[in-house]
Amino acid sequence: MDPRIREHAQIIADHSVDLQPGDNVVVDAHPVAEDLVVALHEVIGDVGANPLTTSQRTGTRNLRAYLRAAAGDDPENAEFETPAHELALIEETDVYIAIRASDNVTQTSDIPPSVDAAHRQAHSPVLEERLSTRWCLTQFPAPANAQLAEMSTEAYENFVWDAVNKDWADQRALQANMVEILDPADEVRIVSGEGTDVTMSVAGNPTQNDYGEHNLPGGEVFTAPVPDSVEGTVLFDMPLYHQGREITEVSLEFDGGEVVAHSAAKNEELLTEVLETDDGARRLGELGIGMNRDIDRFTYNMLFDEKMGDTVHMAIGRAYDDTVGEGNEQNESAVHVDMIVDMSEDSRIEVDGEVVQEDGRFVFE
Amino acid sequence: MDPRIREHAQIIADHSVDLQPGDNVVVDAHPVAEDLVVALHEVIGDVGANPLTTSQRTGTRNLRAYLRAAAGDDPENAEFETPAHELALIEETDVYIAIRASDNVTQTSDIPPSVDAAHRQAHSPVLEERLSTRWCLTQFPAPANAQLAEMSTEAYENFVWDAVNKDWADQRALQANMVEILDPADEVRIVSGEGTDVTMSVAGNPTQNDYGEHNLPGGEVFTAPVPDSVEGTVLFDMPLYHQGREITEVSLEFDGGEVVAHSAAKNEELLTEVLETDDGARRLGELGIGMNRDIDRFTYNMLFDEKMGDTVHMAIGRAYDDTVGEGNEQNESAVHVDMIVDMSEDSRIEVDGEVVQEDGRFVFE
Numbered sequence: 078m079d080p081r082i083r084e085h086a087q088i089i090a091d092h093s094v095d096l097q098p099g100d101n102v103v104v105d106a107h108p109v110a111e112d113l114v115v116a117l118h119e120v121i122g123d124v125g126a127n128p129l130t131t132s133q134r135t136g137t138r139n140l141r142a143y144l145r146a147a148a149g150d151d152p153e154n155a156e157f158e159t160p161a162h163e164l165a166l167i168e169e170t171d172v173y174i175a176i177r178a179s180d181n182v183t184q185t186s187d188i189p190p191s192v193d194a195a196h197r198q199a200h201s202p203v204l205e206e207r208l209s210t211r212w213c214l215t216q217f218p219a220p221a222n223a224q225l226a227e228m229s230t231e232a233y234e235n236f237v238w239d240a241v242n243k244d245w246a247d248q249r250a251l252q253a254n255m256v257e258i259l260d261p262a263d264e265v266r267i268v269s270g271e272g273t274d275v276t277m278s279v280a281g282n283p284t285q286n287d288y289g290e291h292n293l294p295g296g297e298v299f300t301a302p303v304p305d306s307v308e309g310t311v312l313f314d315m316p317l318y319h320q321g322r323e324i325t326e327v328s329l330e331f332d333g334g335e336v337v338a339h340s341a342a343k344n345e346e347l348l349t350e351v352l353e354t355d356d357g358a359r360r361l362g363e364l365g366i367g368m369n370r371d372i373d374r375f376t377y378n379m380l381f382d383e384k385m386g387d388t389v390h391m392a393i394g395r396a397y398d399d400t401v402g403e404g405n406e407q408n409e410s411a412v413h414v415d416m417i418v419d420m421s422e423d424s425r426i427e428v429d430g431e432v433v434q435e436d437g438r439f440v441f442e
Numbered sequence: 443m444d445p446r447i448r449e450h451a452q453i454i455a456d457h458s459v460d461l462q463p464g465d466n467v468v469v470d471a472h473p474v475a476e477d478l479v480v481a482l483h484e485v486i487g488d489v490g491a492n493p494l495t496t497s498q499r500t501g502t503r504n505l506r507a508y509l510r511a512a513a514g515d516d517p518e519n520a521e522f523e524t525p526a527h528e529l530a531l532i533e534e535t536d537v538y539i540a541i542r543a544s545d546n547v548t549q550t551s552d553i554p555p556s557v558d559a560a561h562r563q564a565h566s567p568v569l570e571e572r573l574s575t576r577w578c579l580t581q582f583p584a585p586a587n588a589q590l591a592e593m594s595t596e597a598y599e600n601f602v603w604d605a606v607n608k609d610w611a612d613q614r615a616l617q618a619n620m621v622e623i624l625d626p627a628d629e630v631r632i633v634s635g636e637g638t639d640v641t642m643s644v645a646g647n648p649t650q651n652d653y654g655e656h657n658l659p660g661g662e663v664f665t666a667p668v669p670d671s672v673e674g675t676v677l678f679d680m681p682l683y684h685q686g687r688e689i690t691e692v693s694l695e696f697d698g699g700e701v702v703a704h705s706a707a708k709n710e711e712l713l714t715e716v717l718e719t720d721d722g723a724r725r726l727g728e729l730g731i732g733m734n735r736d737i738d739r740f741t742y743n744m745l746f747d748e749k750m751g752d753t754v755h756m757a758i759g760r761a762y763d764d765t766v767g768e769g770n771e772q773n774e775s776a777v778h779v780d781m782i783v784d785m786s787e788d789s790r791i792e793v794d795g796e797v798v799q800e801d802g803r804f805v806f807e
Contacts, residue, residue, distance in 0.1 A: 101527035104504075108473030111503065118504040122511025127525035130504055132495040138476065139469075139483040139495055146487025160492035162466035166531035 078112055081238040085215070086116035090124065092245055093213040093293050094172045098125035100211075101169055105131045106176035110217035113176055126172070133163075134175065137184070144188050144196055152189035157199035167206040177380060178217035182225045186321035190350060193320060194411070215241065215293040216380055225318075226376035233376075240294040240371045240381060248296060249288035252368050254441040255298045255433075260284040262428045265302075265364060267389055269424035272312025272328060277302040279364065281402035287384070296369025296384035301396035302361045304408045305334035311391065313416035316343075318377045324348050327416055329393075334360050336393070352393070357410025363392035363400065365415070366426070366434075379415050387421040387437030443477055446603040450580070451481035455489065457610055458578040458658050459537045463490035465576075466534055470496045471541035475582035478541055491537070498528075499540065502549070509553050509561055517554035522564035532571040542745060543582035547590045551686035555715060558685060559776070580606065580658040581745055590683075591741035598741075605659040605736045605746060613661060614653035617733050619806040620663045620798075625649040627793045630667075630729065632754055634789035637677025637693060642667040644729065646767035652749070661734025661749035666761035667726045669773045670699035676756065678781035681708075683742045689713050692781055694758075699725050701758070717758070722775025728757035728765065730780070731791070731799075744780050752786040752802030 090096040102121055106114050114130060121128045133140060148155040167173070185193070197204075216222065216237055223233030259265070263280040267273060282301045289295035313327040326342035336359040341348045352359050370386035383390045394410035401407040420426070426434040433440050455461040467486055471479050479495060486493045498505060513520040532538070550558070562569075581587070581602055588598030624630070628645040632638060647666045654660035678692040691707035701724040706713045717724050735751035748755045759775035766772040785791070791799040798805050 099523065101525055103527065108476065108497075111473065115503045115507045118508040119511045122508040123514075125512065127523055127527070128504070128508050129525065129528050129531075130497040130502075132473075132497060137495075138480045139493070142480045143483040143487040143493050146484045147490065149488075158464065158492055160466055160494065162468065162492070162531050162534035163494050165534040166494075166527050169527035169530040 078116065079234070081234075081242055082112050083116045083119070084242045085113060085238065086120050088242060088245070088289070089117065089174060089213055089215060089293060090120040093215075093290050094174065094211040096120065096124050096126055096172060100124070100126040100171040102126050102128050102172040102174065103131055103166065103170050104128060104174045104176065105133055106217070107132065107134055107137055107178045107180070107219070109180050109219040109221070110176045110178035113217045117174065129166070134177070137179075141184055141188060144192050148189065148192040152192045155192045155195045157196045159199050159202050163203050164206065167203055167210070170210050173207050173210040173212040175212070175214045176217050177214065177222075177378075178219040179221050180219065182221050183321040188320070190320060198411070212291060213293055214291065214380065216378070222378065225378065228376070236374070236376070240296075240369060240384075243371060245289045245295070248369065249286060252286045252288060252296070252298050255366060255368065255439065256284045256286045258428055258433050259298060259300060259366075264429055266427040267311070267418065268427070269418050269420055270312070270314075272314070273310065273418055275307065275309035275311050275331065277308070277361065277364065278306035279303065281405050282400055283402060285397075285399055292380060292384075294369055294372065294381060294384055296372065297365045297367050299363055299365035299400060301400040301408065302364050304360045304406050307331040307334045307361050311418060314419050315375050315382065315388070315417040316377065317379070317414070317416050319347060319351065319414060322347055323377070331361075336360070351412055351414055354394075354412050355410050357408045358394050358412050360393065360408050361391050362394045362396035362408040362410065362413060363390070363415070365390045365392075367417075382417055383415050385417070387419070388417050389420055389426065390415045390417045392416070443481065444599070446599075446607055447477050448481045448484070449607045450478060450603065451485050453607060453610070453654070454482065454539060454578055454580060454658060455485040458580075458655050459539065459576040461485065461489050461491055461537060465489070465491040465536040467491050467493050467537040467539065468496055468531065468535050469493060469539045469541065470498055471582070472497065472499055472502055472543045472545070472584070474545050474584040474586075475541045475543040478582045482539065494531070499542070502544075506549055506553060509557050513554065513557040517557045520557045520560045522561045524564050524567050528568050529571065532568055532575070535575050538572050538575040538577040540577070540579045541582050542579065542587075542743075543584040544586050545584065547586050548686045553685070555685060563776070577656060578658055579656065579745065581743070587743065590743065593741070601739070601741070605661075605734060605749075608736060610654045610660070613734065614651060617651045617653060617661070617663050620731060620733065620804065621649045621651045623793055623798050624663060624665060624731075629794055631792040632676070632783065633792070634783050634785055635677070635679075637679070638675065638783055640672065640674035640676050640696065642673070642726065642729065643671035644668065646770050647765055648767060650762075650764055657745060657749075659734055659737065659746060659749055661737065662730045662732050664728055664730035664765060666765040666773065667729050668699075669725045669771050672696040672699045672726050676783065679784050680740050680747065680753070680782040681742065682744070682779070682781050684712060684716065684779060687712055688742070696726075701725070716777055716779055719759075719777050720775050722773045723759050723777050725758065725773050726756050727759045727761035727773040727775065727778055728755070728780070730755045730757075740782075747782055748780050750782070752784070753782050754785055754791065755780045755782045757781070
């Protein structure tokens with residue numbers, strides 16, 4: 078086994094989820110991630126915790142087969158139950174480790190969005206319980222994921238393990254500089270090229286430092302915009318992958334916090350569908366600043382892309398609880414879709430009128 | 443997908459576990475059985491039940507890695523907990539489907555037996571709960587399983603699906619003839635060649651008809667000997683595979699029900715270890731008669747071998763609850779190890795002095 082896989086497993090256990098003797102652990106993975114699952118079982122055995130492996134991730138053939146069969150001839154009205162056994166499992170789980178990997182990243186491309194949405198809705202109590210565990214979402218560099226990134230498998234392995242197997246104490250310290258600026262701030266302005274000039278209030282909303290706990294790799298600082306405060310236009314010049322399909326050159330125009338105009342070069346109708354999910358889907362729920370410079374290229378994978386050095390991202394939809402200050406409005410939505418702006422050239426971030434990043438370079442560097 | 447896989451899944455759902463809308467289902471499988479797992483998910487979706495896939499089977503790399511790490515430097519004193527999350531899952535499970543398949547059937551060959559035993563002991567509450575579900579153990583014909591059977595993968599696929607995808611109502615009716623003879627009987631005598639001449643009482647113990655419910659394939663009738671009644675010698679001329687190792691030409695001599703002498707041509711020390719597990723391990727817990735004639739060859743896989751036409755098998759160790767009559771003694775043990783006698787030539791089964799099978803041919807045929 079590649080020694081970097083064991084290192085990856087050890088970082089998950091020691092750094093991300095703080096694995097303890099007696100912990101009840103669920104590892105959820107596609108079979109192509111077997112090596113990392115095995116390495117995790119070694120660590121789980123070393124520590125004296127209790128493992129259970131499941132294979133429920135979106136992108137597995139079994140979940141696709143189930144969803145299509147359950148939807149039958151009437152996908153618009155598909156109905157699902159909250160599975161009592163899965164809920165009971167997760168209620169007794171201390172640590173939940175989800176490994177992203179697939180043998181075909183477009184496996185869900187023929188699941189009608191209405192079916193996926195109904196299934197997620199029924200599973201939301203399970204998701205809520207997962208979020209109350211010490212959880213971690215990470216990536217195994219399977220060939221299909223390398224293909225999505227338009228990289229050879231070996232180059233992609235190097236990319237993933239460079240981004241994951243690093244000194245997280247150092248990364249945390251670097252990011253703390255940005256948290257110090259953003260946390261007490263009122264107004265943020267993002268300017269990039271011709272397409273992006275947007276301002277928003279973050280007043281009273283805490284800024285979080287993501288250094289590889291819930292997401293591995295980590296490498297961003299993030300907060301929530303005040304929902305009604307967003308004004309201006311954003312051109313997300315990096316594509317996004319949603320439900321197995323690519324949406325490119327998304328442009329959103331905000332007025333009083335709401336998206337009042339939108340366009341995309343490819344799959345615009347899918348973007349429209351997302352925006353029409355609910356009221357919250359037409360408002361921002363997150364502003365994030367990517368600071369993991371080992372992520373030096375775009376790979377069509379939000380777990381990495383949003384942490385890429387010299388980028389910012391904004392999500393439409395739900396705001397994370399820990400980014401909304403007491404008494405502030407929290408954007409509520411069934412969706413949370415991240416989109417990215419390249420900040421490496423002809424770009425700047427202003428906080429309360431001061432430039433804190435220009436063409437990718439921070440003032441504290 | 444091979445249409446026989448969908449047929450296999452449909453038989454599991456309709457015949458073996460009587461799948462119902464709303465059932466909470468666990469499918470446990472090695473990743474190499476993916477096609478059958480997918481086909482099962484189609485049926486589960488069709489019916490409107492709730493699937494969860496786990497990968498905990500003996501023979502997976504993850505379980506091996508965990509067991510070895512947990513045992514550490516002191517395998518003789520390995521300790522395990524009953525995992526509360528796995529127990530909670532199975533307590534809320536209605537249907538449990540275990541799929542046997544591996545990419546290396548000797549995966550457990552370097553797990554010390556003491557570690558395996560300690561782990562099974564800690565898991566026994568989970569196993570007990572599984573047995574209270576509508577459960578089924580079946581086989582997927584993976585290449586490594588074909589290799590164990592010394593067959594090409596294609597020939598093994600034909601073998602498995604011939605044995606599994608059959609008319610179970612017909613098979614049930616055939617076997618009912620033998621149940622009718624054995625159920626009210628007192629004494630059974632098995633004679634085969636020079637090595638086997640054994641008598642035992644089955645008085646008061648019910649005979650069960652296995653027609654593909656808990657085991658798929660099914661194809662045996664079985665009961666429990668009265669523990670202290672077994673007298674004589676048995677040469678098990680078919681090899682058995684225990685903990686990843688082959689034991690051949692097992693010979694057992696019984697006196698007052700107890701094994702008083704034993705030998706084997708290969709791995710005799712493993713046989714000795716099994717016999718020394720506890721008192722029950724030196725007494726019989728099962729007598730079975732194989733009647734599935736689509737199983738026409740020995741494949742080193744007890745799920746098939748014990749149902750092979752023209753064989754009988756006996757298990758040392760624990761007797762099944764439903765084969766022990768009220769007031770009769772039940773053999774108790776931590777083990778249940780089946781061993782097989784070929785009855786196709788120079789052999790007979792006598793029940794209360796009457797020959798009911800001779801050289802593989804039943805009186806009712």
